[in-house]
Amino acid sequence: MPVPASLKLNAGQLAVSQKFSVSFAGRRDAVLDRAAVRFLRRLTLLTGLPVSLEVKNSTNATVQIEAREEAPAALQLGEDESYILDVNSTRAQITAPTTLGALHGLQTLLQLVQTSPDGFYIPGVHIEDAPRFPWRGLMIDVSRHFMPVDAVERNLDAMEAVKLNVFHWHLSDDQGFRIESKDFPKLQEFGSDGLYYTQEEVRSVIAYARDRGIRVVPEFDMPGHTTSWFAGYPELASAPGPYSIERGWGIFDPAMDPTRESTYRFLEKFLGEMARLFPDAYFHVGGDEVNGKQWEANPAIQAYMKAHNLKSTLDLQHEFNGHVEKILERNHKFPVGWDEILSPGLSKETLIQSWRGQESLAEAAREGYRGILSHGYYLDQMWPAGQHYAVDPLGAGAANLPLNLSTRILGGEACMWTEFVSFENLDSRIWPRTAAIAERLWSPQSTQDAASMYARLRVEDWRLALLGAEQRAELARMISRLAGPAGSPALKTLAGIVEPVKGYTREHTAMHAGINLTSLDPLNRMVDSVSPESETGRAFSGDVEALIAGGFADHEAEARVRAELQAWQANDAALEPLLSDSALLKEISPVSKELSALAAAGLEALDAADRGATLSSARAKELAPLLADAQTPHADLLLMAAPAVQKLVTAVSPNHAANQK
């Protein structure tokens, strides 16, 4: 995962033992050397075999790498990332035009390692592979919750494993300014609560990413989303200060004053400093969600707009963008911005990142702009992997673009916004779902089978956890904290069958309850401690659907469904003492009770089906409120068993049963 462009099986298999070794055929360089050692270390993590980390120029090593050219120190968009991997019973050969392809080939090789009764091996294969899109990104918002360097690096490791090649670092927003500026130190001093990256750390992250074939694109969102800047430099704002870091979530009024020369003098110097720090040719300037209120309320700005014939605050923002664009141009950078940045005068070199969708991208392409898709790839929405997988940058409104325009759509980016994500559960919100997006962006468009994707995703999840990604360890630790020292299998059972609510429901629920959520709220609840996607829930739903479709004849599926239902039915009794004893767990008491009641209803339906009977109308009506309530979120959790149990009950309810006959 991602599925390669082409794969044929070779005869035989290559044994993986302690004598496994890597060598270079022909040229070698420091990046390749480190990649080979990293490969061998990862092989050790996957197998436990203590392979030697020495890499030689030798012709009898297990893996021969031939990368014809070194990739440039500052990677460009559209580098050749292709490779050929040939494995037979005596050796594996990786051939690539550049080091980047060799890195990808090594990752593919690692993914092929299998266990057998005789030891570890790699099956004989011939793979010719290259990415479908040149821009395959992951954005991490480190402003709303700061993520330490080791968390960033761990995620770069995982990105390498699934062949993502752009790390988009959302470094500033209303809730935090996360990077050291030497020219304007009050940015981090007043804008970060002390939680920011030093320039030395940034340089080391960039080098770490470069080693893994990953470009780093920084984002400084402007002119809105800038409250944290104003904490140190209120003179940049369009309304008088003082300002302090925004603690709430949402869209806020503060915006830079686009009418003052001093704003641009500041940006000229600041963006210059950052442009020198980040070697990539692309530089993200945000540009989203400016509500214009400060501009409308400021008489000087209003006067400026009138004098310059700017009819709306959007026009004013576009003028601002024009200034920023020129600053970036002087620094030899191409701007990247969210949809809103698009305007008549915008330079064609600007790259559009679309949260609006493929139609918006197609429109931009028709106007001559290149773009990447993020709509449908918002990880914070907690959608299942299959839903992200179904989104194609060249699907929906961009499906029928002619080739000369479709090539302007360069790929996409998974976006990890972090209103409800902290350093404690970051990996669990990104992985493994992002591997499905990575496959969408790398593999041929024809790769569409969700069932196959899920089968491979399960393996990838396991692999990533062995290699150091913490998605499993994080949730285990957080559930253990909630369960207390004695542990609680019942809490784990419940955790396994719930998911966080989807979309913006968590915000909306709080709003309706009159609760003002902030960045200082603890993220230590059950909803923070469970996976975005319940594997148990998916398996259970699959079994129930198969069972109903097959007229309850599949006895193995029925046994599995019954066993789950019985365990859930008994679960609340085991769990309740713990729930009532903990301030953090009290809120999930209704969810736990509902799971047990739901399971009882499911068992009743299953029993009826076994007898070839249907429920009475009265009984079916009695169950309706329970089933409806179980499909309603409580404590920001969804009970993933509910839709399947609803189907079970419906299948043995009078109307349905009559329809079937």
Place this chain on the structure above:
Amino acid sequence: MPVPASLKLNAGQLAVSQKFSVSFAGRRDAVLDRAAVRFLRRLTLLTGLPVSLEVKNSTNATVQIEAREEAPAALQLGEDESYILDVNSTRAQITAPTTLGALHGLQTLLQLVQTSPDGFYIPGVHIEDAPRFPWRGLMIDVSRHFMPVDAVERNLDAMEAVKLNVFHWHLSDDQGFRIESKDFPKLQEFGSDGLYYTQEEVRSVIAYARDRGIRVVPEFDMPGHTTSWFAGYPELASAPGPYSIERGWGIFDPAMDPTRESTYRFLEKFLGEMARLFPDAYFHVGGDEVNGKQWEANPAIQAYMKAHNLKSTLDLQHEFNGHVEKILERNHKFPVGWDEILSPGLSKETLIQSWRGQESLAEAAREGYRGILSHGYYLDQMWPAGQHYAVDPLGAGAANLPLNLSTRILGGEACMWTEFVSFENLDSRIWPRTAAIAERLWSPQSTQDAASMYARLRVEDWRLALLGAEQRAELARMISRLAGPAGSPALKTLAGIVEPVKGYTREHTAMHAGINLTSLDPLNRMVDSVSPESETGRAFSGDVEALIAGGFADHEAEARVRAELQAWQANDAALEPLLSDSALLKEISPVSKELSALAAAGLEALDAADRGATLSSARAKELAPLLADAQTPHADLLLMAAPAVQKLVTAVSPNHAANQK
């Protein structure tokens, strides 16, 4: 844990909320500042509350710290580590003569955090605490398997949590020389496979330890255990080279040549370099297990011995020790050595570390030496925590020493030898068992109740894992690797009820099988992936014993025992397909079968007991071979259910039942 010297309950409890804060009453220093921030970070990990990390001089903070004096930069043996902790409903007050006591007070405070239906709180207490022994150490052998810096630092964090204060760093041995020497770079170049600490890393570990109130004592084992030195400097040896790193385990012949001036010139320079690097006043020079064979075989050494009237190789070793002692004296260091170092001329300033036992220490004390105990604290032996807990430095042969001699016994050290421990499972071999040893060395001698210790150890295990120790995560990862992507609850069940074999059985089993174990062997087997002590096994044995003692009247205990037995009985059928499919798991197939057979026997006995019946003599005889075999190791694993099932069967066997009547 460890239990404080004195504790009284105060009225009320102190709420722990996001507003929790720390301040200093009076003086503060950099160590205290960092300790306070560390405390707040750990509080966040324990609760999920995002408390502010700002530390102020304020009188209304939740925690007030008053540490009257700064401890010296280079900690001395016997610093005042005492503290007083007073918690009431409005604040917690820590008072200590020095920063060290304040560090301990903060750790105790963290341990008091509790969950309740209303949130987190700390109960009102008044604690006056000080350690029983001034030397409370953990030795980690990084020679046999190298442990990276982050593993060392993680273990220093855990040491701080349980108030251990000496990190004994076993840096060289036959199998590896793990530290950079600038004067003799061939030591690490030829002696480490590239796996060693740079001096910069060493300095950073020392500073890290110092921040946590922990002294760092390096060990360079001499004149034996030095093969890895000779790989780069064969001229130091007593027999001609070339030498290479020793890959096997055991006691080897190579030893330094104690008759040549050049050996001492080397050591003068090398030990000087290391003495400057390590600020502690104590310096460990090993001195154990010299077999003398190279000395006996070398005519020049034999001639020297004759000329100097040295009657045995032991005498020669003592002469060598005398030279080393003088070098250390010139560098203002006190030597530390293993038992064997003790000899008539040895300086009284030498500290004896005893692997032989309390009698050996008592003997040394009578001769005027100070000592520390490690006999009984060897973690690599895989003994249960309770067994270590029962060992007292002033117990057994040292129990009746008069006070003037017993004060020469300064404490003890847990020893983590790493023949069968890698970076992947290090924490699981150290924690939580070492917390029991830490309590033995800190708490009053009267603290002896093993049941109470185990109850607290369980909490400490949970706490340490939340704070960052990896004992649980490591084993979860290794079992997950063995189980493969689909996971295997049945493998986890088996893993939960087995333990690695004890003592030196693993070596002996291999020897009898003609297998030559080496440091290059993978440590990826089941035995490497399970905890040294099975909590399930201990609980099951406790239930069975209670059940038998109560004449099978305790229905709750019986239900638990029955449920375990039923799960085990069914386990092999679920597990077998996985076992036969994996080269690594094949070897545990007999263990799995045995567990299921054992469980069936247990259920049979339980059924008989329920009926008030006994097994027939014939049946009891039939079961005997199974029960005996189940108590024999397979695949270096012990089936911890076996002794209890044996007791169950015995309880309903004819002879026993007759005796009871």
